Amino acid sequence: MGEPPRAQQRPEWLVTHGPRSGRHCGAQCGMDQDMTDPNIALRERLITAGLRPTSKRLALGGLVLNGANRHFSAEQMWNDAQSAGIRVSLATVYNTLRAFVDSSLLQVVQLQRSDVFDTNTHPHHHVLDETTGQLTDLEDAAVTLTLDEGFLPPGATVQDVDIVVRVRS
Numbered sequence: 001m002g003e004p005p006r007a008q009q010r011p012e013w014l015v016t017h018g019p020r021s022g023r024h025c026g027a028q029c030g031m032d033q034d035m036t037d038p039n040i041a042l043r044e045r046l047i048t049a050g051l052r053p054t055s056k057r058l059a060l061g062g063l064v065l066n067g068a069n070r071h072f073s074a075e076q077m078w079n080d081a082q083s084a085g086i087r088v089s090l091a092t093v094y095n096t097l098r099a100f101v102d103s104s105l106l107q108v109v110q111l112q113r114s115d116v117f118d119t120n121t122h123p124h125h126h127v128l129d130e131t132t133g134q135l136t137d138l139e140d141a142a143v144t145l146t147l148d149e150g151f152l153p154p155g156a157t158v159q160d161v162d163i164v165v166r167v168r169s
């Protein structure tokens, strides 16, 4: 007479979201507001994050802050903006992305060559396919880490650990 098997269901916000799933993270990521009008929702999200909802931030935010989980470089975002008919300079794209990062709407994944911006701002790791360049999320639970803090500089406290698992396909 064992216990009934426990449901292995993870909380919704821990579910890894695939690149184009359009899934958001529930209440944890502040996107649980009425998304029926994406413009109004985005405007409110920018304001809540402490950003003035300028037309450029709304236009560029509409490309990447729409709930779909993705990783992208500033150059890719600039290309997407051109395709969408949004006329901005690459410098404006950089400044806008930096503002989004400073407001915790995005985070930066630092790879060797260039910054990749990430719509998933929860703590997580990454898998980088060196063959295709594809970067995908690897949830925190997938990694068991032992860190001897004695090797850290004196007085330093750990803020975060980002792991990039490099694979070839």
Ligand SMILES: [Zn+2]
Pocket (backbone or CB within 6 Å): 071, 118, 119, 120, 124, 125, 126, 136, 137
């Ligand atoms: Zn990620």
